[in-house]
Amino acid sequence: MPKKILVIGAGSWGTTLSKLLAEKKLDVTLWVRELELLEKLQKTNRNEYYLPQILLPTNIKYTNDLSLAKQADIIVLVTPSHVVREICKQLAKIGVNNKIIVSCAKGLEEGTFCRMTEIIAQELPENKIAALSGPNHAENVSEKQPTATVIACADEQVARKLQRIFSTTYFRPYTNTDVIGVELAGAFKNIIALASGVLAGLGFGDNTLAGLMTRGLAEISRLGIALGAQAHTFAGLAGVGDLIATCVSKHSRNRWAGEQLGKGRSLEDILQETKMVVEGVRATQIAYKLAQVHKIDMPITSKLYEVLYEKKKARTAIKELMKRDHTKEEQFVEII
Structure with missing residues (x-):
């Protein structure tokens, strides 16, 4: 010791x-x-x-x-x-x-x-x-x-x-x-947790949250793998485990901040109120830029970026996500 x-x-x-x-x-x-x-x-x-x-x-x-x-x-x-x-x-x-x-x-x-x-x-x-x-x-x-x-x-x-x-x-x-995977999973899950709070603030229920978490895991995994992470890390504690905890917990500052956004408060007011750092705000901006550089499809991250930084209404962003072109669901084995 x-x-x-x-x-x-x-x-x-x-x-x-x-x-x-x-x-x-x-x-x-x-x-x-x-x-x-x-x-x-x-x-x-x-x-x-x-x-x-x-x-x-x-x-x-x-x-x-x-x-x-x-x-x-x-x-x-x-x-x-x-x-x-x-x-x-x-x-x-x-x-x-x-x-x-x-x-x-x-x-x-x-x-x-x-x-x-x-x-x-x-x-x-x-x-x-x-x-x-x-x-x-x-x-x-x-x-x-x-x-x-x-x-x-x-x-x-x-x-x-x-x-x-x-x-x-x-x-x-x-x-x-897999240090890369563990760190990227821990950073990017905050994006999806922030989005989960927005859904809660808008009054959406379990179906919406489950869809967000599942599709969110798919897109943060795609970006992580492009940056050198091992895919199986996103299926473990640092990935899906941390994602679940941060998206559903009352202790999650990212979920709390998203919920305040969903209720109509400004990002500036929210960040001024909390003593703790809301890492998902910064992570969304960084992941959005990285996705563009590496040409990774990250629709949830992109819409959250627009809500945070371009003043798009959250309900509008959700409607746009739901109206995207239809496609098949890739299996996680295909992602990895």
Whole structure:
């Protein structure tokens, strides 16, 4: 077992992973960006901003000093995707080498379209890098509800080491060497989750949601495969598993944001209201551009892009999807 673990990011997921690791009696430090939240955590052992209902173990240490990364054996990076490069640049200045870095962010970088592990590798090349992703709502894991996840790493020994470290009686990691697929599935499912919320906000029911999820999985799989992912990853926990959880859960910030859109609220107002990052908004724009570059048919993503960025009415977008030219349903084996 590692001597020291630094978790960077004190949102609900970073807090939950710190709790999980600390309960295994590991030496865990949680890095907190906001000084006000840091003080509250140190005084109360409770994250009042993101996970107020959970009392945290007293053996978690809290810090705002990123230089402690130099002493850590494992760094768990749990920040929004758009700040990953910024954090990695700070870690590079500190001099972080020969560590295991676990990326828990689900998204792609605007402009470069880089996956999170690609960003980490560019900025911190002298480290082993893995990705943790799956149907893992922090609220459920913090309450010790049985949960499965995926740890992806090109180095199987590193993946198995992390599997042992994160494994508990309620949190079961599976290993996978398809880092590309695991990361892309985790990023692109947020698009379909956002769309699922729009349907809920408009008052549509189970039939509509089932159709969206099934056809959504088909199109994000097509794009993922074009970008180098293995098809079977989209049929696993990081793909369909995470898709289901994010599309139907009350804890999904992407579904919530979509539901507000469906009810007629503006995107600007929605994003201002929530403290958490709605990754599906950025992911939709990126996937839309990638689909054009790689000539991948992504009708749901394209219509959601028009709703988000071109002010198209959601009901109009749905009608246009339903009136598309008729075709056969490709089987998943044909997609793969």
